[in-house]
Amino acid sequence: MSIFTSGYQARLDRRRFFERSLSTVAGFGILFWLGINFAKSPSQFFQASLIGLSNGVLYALIALGYTLVYGIIELINFAHGDLFMLSAVFSANFISIWFHKTSSGPAAWGIFLMCLVTVMVFAATVNVGIERFAYRRLRRAPKLAPLITAVGVSFVLQFIGLRWNGSGPKTWNSVLPAGSFHIASVSIPFTTILSFAITAPLLLLMSWIVTRTRQGKAMRATAQDQDAARLMGINVDRTISFTFALGGALAGAAGLLFQQTRGLTSYNLGYQLGLIAFTSAVMGGIGNLQGAVLGALLIGLVQGLNDGLPIGLGQQWSQTVVFSILILLMAFRPTGLLGKAVTEKV
């Protein structure tokens, strides 16, 4: 018996050593790459990081929806990215068509804020509806069933997007103030500042709801053990609906921000961004809220640096870089950066 354990221990040690040395080498490689890029052109370095971070904020909003839903019912909600897409299309229509605002100005900013509230309600409602009609019945079914249903829902949402937005991408005028200011030679657009300014309170509010309120407590309890939560008098169905509403509202805000900062909508937007957002959620440790935000910012940063630095793989390899990170992370640290190791419930 002792031979077994020591052999096992040795193997584990060897493996740990291998993983550790590999990650050290990779870490130094990345530092070296960043270093030479920084030396070559510091302003470009900061510019790329800024673009990356402003993408990362968007990813964070979407990633939180994934992580919330996964945390509570262990479902990869493939439709979440498409909900984001639908919100972007909704906001474009709301601002530019229903309220005819195509240029910046105080009235347009008012509409923008109105749209923020409306689109959050809209996306939350859609998400709750999806949960009610598609996922709820499958809560006790084998995992494959809800996952495939989510893919189906994603297709239906894409269809709605296709009908609503047309088959090609559409460009829109932003109502946010254009222009930028400079720090040294790095230009910082006002829209970036604005998206930080809108996202940060949303994230704080979210974190407050989950950690401080009664409803948040119910969410955490349901995530831990549905049956026990039910026995403690928690309305599990309503709690899960609430979680979907919360995730949906954040995706709605992300949709508006994306549409206004990029000025672009397209029916197949959700799939790519959703995938990246989910990658960030996994990177931070799925089910972990701070982790999702951290992962999203990191992924955004990596993408921004890869796309924008003078010595890099360039934009055409962007997806490959993101997904390679995902796969390496899954292989060596499946719990994510901030996740704790959990044994699977048997």
Next chain:
Amino acid sequence: MTMNILKRKAKKQKQSASHKKWTIGFLIAALVIWVFYTYIMYNLPDGPQTIFQNWLPPTTVNEAMVWVICALGLNIVVGYAGLLDLGFVAFWAIGGYSAGWFMSTFFQQANLHFLSPKDVAKQPGIHFTFWMVLGLGGLICAIFGIIIGAPTLRLKSDYLALVTLGFGEIIPQFFTNGENIAGFNLSNGTKGISPVDNISIGGRILGPFDFSWKFAIFVFLTAVMVFISLRLRKGRLGRAWLAIREDELAASMMGVPLMSTKLAAYAVGAFSGGVGGVAFATHVNGVFADRFNFSISIILLAMVVLGGMGNVWGVMVGALLVAWINSTGLPAFGDLVNSTFKTNINFPSYNFLLFGGVLILMMLFKREGMIPESRLKAILHEADDTTSNVGGAH
């Protein structure tokens, strides 16, 4: 006790009898279609011939057979072993590019010929015979299947789906950007590799419009895949796969080696995907990077799920049906409706709604698929029995 054994024996006989029936049905259907497209179709009067050209042209039938081959491969991974694979398009792409590499003039600098068709004997490039490329493409895919599978083995099912999805994104992007891998043109980028060599069989060279003979070849490949699937299912490996699908922990406690069994599922599934990829490359006479996108993986999954996971015949029917609807059925139906009712509805754009709706409805009401495997049906409905499931929240 004996009663039970007898019952089980009877059930087994019933199962193999049903397989026999399906096999005969499949061969007869294939023969009928082949005879029809070789001898009858082009001798029909114009009216009926147009109907067939509109509703069931030979190219659709051949393409559907390619889908069947790939779906059968995915069925081994998803249906037998229960490992959700959302990036099967990667194998299709690798198979396609093996055809592009080993049976075309793409590698100008090389000059390799092996049993190649006579018409390319003088051309530069690598020209292997179609049959060898089939095996080669399959093997390359199997190796990639193991490479993709290896890092995922420690993971839970959802993460595994995600990693396969990641590979399904990376590999097509690799081929799209592959015209300059450190200065070497590996895939000709978005332009793709075209044409690939024709298939030569017994000295006869099949041109691009020789649909019925290609159909015969594709049917043969499908039959081989069905045979492999059914034999594996019955054997030690197949039973190990089912055990893993049903309860991984219990299976490992019973001595099923999880690692090698899962990798075998990936390898066999990927092999089939590679064969399908090579077949598809000869069908469309080239490989084009932009064809390999996520929707292919999803459509394949839909085929397996709709047909009936784990049941080769169900998967085959599902694949034929979905492939037909996708390529011909929906547009043809749209044309019919538009011309009769003088409307102008773009039916193919309803594709998303149709697939999405069908996936959701099937999962809600008929989880086991159209032609279910009895064992899987029992498992999938286990959870509906809520009285016996008080404690389990998983």
